[in-house]
Amino acid sequence: MKKLYSNKLHILIFLLPALILFCGVLIAPIAMSAYYSFFDWNGIGPAKAFIGFSNYKELFTSDSIGFMKALGNSLLLALLSVVIQLPLALGLALALGKGIKGERAFLSIYFMPVLISSVVIGQLWLKIYNPEYGILNVILRAIGLEGLTRIWLGDVSTALGSVLVPMLWQYVGYHMLLLYAGVKSVPPELREAAMLDGATDAQVNRYIVLPYIKPILRISVIFAVTGSLKSFDLIYVLTNGGPFHSTEVPSTLMISMLFLRNRYGMGSTIAVMLIILCFGFALLIGAIFKGED
Amino acid sequence: MKKILVLVLALCMVVSLAACGSSKPAETKQTTLKLWCIATESDANRPAYEQAIKEFETAHPDIKIEWEAFENNSYKTKIKAAMNDPETLPDIFFTWSGAFLGDFANAGVAYVMDDAYKPFAKDLPEVMLQNSTYGGHHYAVPLTMNIVTLFANMDLLAQAGWDHVPQTYEDLTACCDALLAKGIVPFGVSGSETWCVTEYLEPIIEKTIGYQDMNEIFAGRKTWNDPAIATAVNTLQDMIKKGYFDPNAMATGNDQAKINFIAGKTAFYQNGSWNCGEISDAAGNFQAALFPVMDSSKATYGQVIGGPNDALAVNAKSKNAELAASVAFELGKGICHYGYLAGSGLPAWTPDYDTSAVKPLVADVAKIVAESEGMVLFGDNAMSADPANTYLDYVSQVYGCLIDGDGFVAGLTKDLG
Numbered sequence: 001m002k003k004l005y006s007n008k009l010h011i012l013i014f015l016l017p018a019l020i021l022f023c024g025v026l027i028a029p030i031a032m033s034a035y036y037s038f039f040d041w042n043g044i045g046p047a048k049a050f051i052g053f054s055n056y057k058e059l060f061t062s063d064s065i066g067f068m069k070a071l072g073n074s075l076l077l078a079l080l081s082v083v084i085q086l087p088l089a090l091g092l093a094l095a096l097g098k099g100i101k102g103e104r105a106f107l108s109i110y111f112m113p114v115l116i117s118s119v120v121i122g123q124l125w126l127k128i129y130n131p132e133y134g135i136l137n138v139i140l141r142a143i144g145l146e147g148l149t150r151i152w153l154g155d156v157s158t159a160l161g162s163v164l165v166p167m168l169w170q171y172v173g174y175h176m177l178l179l180y181a182g183v184k185s186v187p188p189e190l191r192e193a194a195m196l197d198g199a200t201d202a203q204v205n206r207y208i209v210l211p212y213i214k215p216i217l218r219i220s221v222i223f224a225v226t227g228s229l230k231s232f233d234l235i236y237v238l239t240n241g242g243p244f245h246s247t248e249v250p251s252t253l254m255i256s257m258l259f260l261r262n263r264y265g266m267g268s269t270i271a272v273m274l275i276i277l278c279f280g281f282a283l284l285i286g287a288i289f290k291g292e293d
Numbered sequence: 294m295k296k297i298l299v300l301v302l303a304l305c306m307v308v309s310l311a312a313c314g315s316s317k318p319a320e321t322k323q324t325t326l327k328l329w330c331i332a333t334e335s336d337a338n339r340p341a342y343e344q345a346i347k348e349f350e351t352a353h354p355d356i357k358i359e360w361e362a363f364e365n366n367s368y369k370t371k372i373k374a375a376m377n378d379p380e381t382l383p384d385i386f387f388t389w390s391g392a393f394l395g396d397f398a399n400a401g402v403a404y405v406m407d408d409a410y411k412p413f414a415k416d417l418p419e420v421m422l423q424n425s426t427y428g429g430h431h432y433a434v435p436l437t438m439n440i441v442t443l444f445a446n447m448d449l450l451a452q453a454g455w456d457h458v459p460q461t462y463e464d465l466t467a468c469c470d471a472l473l474a475k476g477i478v479p480f481g482v483s484g485s486e487t488w489c490v491t492e493y494l495e496p497i498i499e500k501t502i503g504y505q506d507m508n509e510i511f512a513g514r515k516t517w518n519d520p521a522i523a524t525a526v527n528t529l530q531d532m533i534k535k536g537y538f539d540p541n542a543m544a545t546g547n548d549q550a551k552i553n554f555i556a557g558k559t560a561f562y563q564n565g566s567w568n569c570g571e572i573s574d575a576a577g578n579f580q581a582a583l584f585p586v587m588d589s590s591k592a593t594y595g596q597v598i599g600g601p602n603d604a605l606a607v608n609a610k611s612k613n614a615e616l617a618a619s620v621a622f623e624l625g626k627g628i629c630h631y632g633y634l635a636g637s638g639l640p641a642w643t644p645d646y647d648t649s650a651v652k653p654l655v656a657d658v659a660k661i662v663a664e665s666e667g668m669v670l671f672g673d674n675a676m677s678a679d680p681a682n683t684y685l686d687y688v689s690q691v692y693g694c695l696i697d698g699d700g701f702v703a704g705l706t707k708d709l710g
Contacts, residue, residue, distance in 0.1 A: 044376045045400025064683060064708055131541045154543025242485055243543055244693050259370040262396060262678035
C-alpha cells in the first residue's frame with residue numbers, strides 16, 4: 001500500500017475521475033463565463049465581438065444597469081444575516097442545546113422553513129403582504145393602526161425590508177441546526193466543571209461553548225454572507241427586483257441581462273463578479289476568524 | 294432426434310401461419326414534429342391550440358404534433374436558451390414578431406418560410422407578415438393580431454351618470470372624476486408588470502404625436518427628444534396623481550387586474566384585445582373602445598397600438614424544416630380560426646368560415662381594426678431586447694412618478710438616441 005501511495009502516477013490515476021468531474025462541472029463553466037464576459041454577444045447565433053474589459057467598465061459605471069445598487073442590496077442582506085439571522089440562530093441553538101423539554105419538536109419546527117421550497121415560501125409571503133387581504137394589513141387595521149398599512153412589496157420605501165424579512169426567516173433554522181450540532185458536541189464535563197466553579201449559564205456559553213463552536217460559527221458566517229450575495233429565488237418570486245429596481249440583487253440583474261436584454265456578455269460579467277465576490281468574502285471571513293485565533 | 298423433429302414441425306407451423314396471413318402494405322411512417330408555445334391551461338389561446346392541433350392530426354394521420362406549453366415569462370428565457378442548441382429547440386416554436394423574432398432570423402436559427410407561404414397566400418394577406426419579414430424574407434406564420442383596447446364596464450359608468458364610453462380626453466377625465474365621487478376606481482392596471490403600463494402610455498403617446506412619428510421612434514429612425522412625448526407622459530402622470538388608477542396596482546399582477554375589472558372593482562381596463570373573449574363571457578355589460586385623441590392635429594381616434602404579433606416559426610436546423618414550415622402555416626390558420634371564434638384574438642388570416650358566432654366584443658374590436666387609420670406595434674416588440682428593456686425601465690419610473698415627462702424624454706434620448 002505504501003508503495004502504491006508513493007507512486008505519483010498511481011495517485012494521479014486515482015484522482016483523475018474526480019479531477020475531470022470537478023473541472024467539468026465547476027472550472028469549465030467559470031472559465032466559459034469569464035471568456036464570454038469579454039464579448040458583446042446577444043447569446044443567439046455565432047456573431048460576437050471581442051470588447052475586452054468594456055463590460056466590466058460599464059458594469060461599475062453605468063447608472064442604467066444599476067449593478068452598484070444591486071450589490072449594495074446584497075451587502076445589506078449579508079450584513080443583516082450576520083447581525084440578525086446568526087444571533088437568532090445562535091440563541092435558539094444555545095437554548096435548545098441545553099436539552100429543554102420538546103427539544104426535538106422545536107428543532108423540527110425551526111428547521112421546517114429550510115425544507116420548504118423558496119417558491120412556496122414566496123407565495124406564502126406574497127399572501128401575507130397582500131395590501132387587501134394580507135394578514136399584515138388585516139392585523140394593522142384590526143388594532144386601529146390603519147395608517148401603518150402599506151403596499152409592502154409595491155412601495156419603494158418598504159419593498160426591500162419586506163423582502164429581507166422572509167429571506168432572513170427562511171434560513172434561521174439552517175444556521176440553528178449547524179450551531180446546535182456544535183453546541184451538542186461540547187463535552188459535558190467541561191460544562192459541569194464550569195458549573196461546579198460557580199459559572200452562570202451565560203458565562204458557560206460565553207467562555208466554554210462559543211470558543212468551542214467557533215469553527216462552526218465561521219462556516220455559518222461564510223454561508224450567510226455568500227448565500228446573501230447569491231440570493232435569487234425568493235426575490236424573484238416576491239418582487240423580481242422591483243419596484244423600480246429597489247430590490248434588485250446581482251443574480252436578478254444577471255437573469256435580466258442574459259434573458260431579457262439578450263446581453264450575454266454582460267450577464268457573464270455579472271456571473272464572474274459574483275464568483276469573485278463570494279470567493280473574496282469567504283477568504284476574508286476565514287482570515288478574520290484566523291486572526292482572532 | 295425427437296428435439297429436431299419438434300423444431301422442424303414448429304418451423305413448418307410458423308411458415309404455414311405466415312402464408313395464411315393476408316399480405317399487408319407497409320405501414321406509413323409517422324413523422325413527429327415538436328411544438329413549443331405559451332398556450333398554458335390558463336391561457337386564452339389554449340382551446341384554439343387544442344382544436345387546431347386535433348383537427349390537423351385528424352386530417353394528417355402521418356404527422357404527430359408533440360406540443361408543450363410554457364408560461365409566458367419563463368418561455369422567453371427558455372426559447373432564448375434553446376436557440377444555441379438545435380437539438381433542444383423544437384421543430385416549430387411560438388414567437389413574437391418584431392425585434393424578438395428578428396434576433397432569431399439574424400442569427401440564422403429561424404427557417405425562411407417564403408416557399409411554404411405561397412400555397413397559403415390567398416388566405417393570408419402579405420401585409421400580415423410585415424412584422425415577421427426581415428431582409429425581404431418571411432420568417433414566421435402570424436396567428437392572431439391584437440390591439441390595445443379600452444374595455445369599459447358600462448354598469449359602473451351608468452352609476453356615475455355615463456351611458457357611453459367617453460370619446461374625448463375632457464369627457465374621460467370628467468367620467469373618472471364622477472366615478473371617483475361614487476367611490477369607484479376608474480382604471481385597473483398592473484403596476485408591477487411594466488408591459489401593462491405601456492398599454493396605457495403608448496396609446497396616449499400615439500394619440501399625442503401620431504402613429505407615423507411613433508413608428509419612426511420605435512424603429513430608431515427618429516429621436517425620442519420630442520416635447521410632445523413629455524406632454525403625453527405628463528398626461529398619464531396627471532391621471533395617476535388624480536387617483537384614477539388602482540392604488541394597489543404596484544402589488545397587483547395583470548391577471549388580478551383583469552379579474553378586478555371583470556368583478557366590477559374598476560370601471561376601465563386598457564389591455565390587449567386578446568382579453569375580449571374572457572370579458573365577453575363574464576356577467577356584465579362591457580364595451581370596447583379606444584383611448585381618446587390628445588392632439589387632433591397629429592392623431593386621430595382610429596390610430597391603434599398593436600398588429601399581428603403572435604406567430605409560429607420553424608427551427609432552421611430541424612431535420613423536417615420544410616415539412617414543419619407547411620405544418621406551421623396549416624396550424625397557424627387553424628389557431629387563428631378557433632382563436633377568433635373564442636375571442637382570444639383578431640384574425641390575421643382572412644376568415645373562410647361562418648363568423649356569425651364571433652363574440653360581440655371581438656366583433657366590436659374587429660370593426661375598430663377594420664376602420665383603423667394607422668397602427669404601431671407594441672413598443673417592447675418593435676424594439677430589440679436591450680433597448681426595449683431600457684424603454685420599459687423608464688416606463689416603470691414614469692408610473693412610479695420617479696421621473697416626469699422631461700426626465701423620460703431626456704433619459705431615453707441619452708440611452709437610445
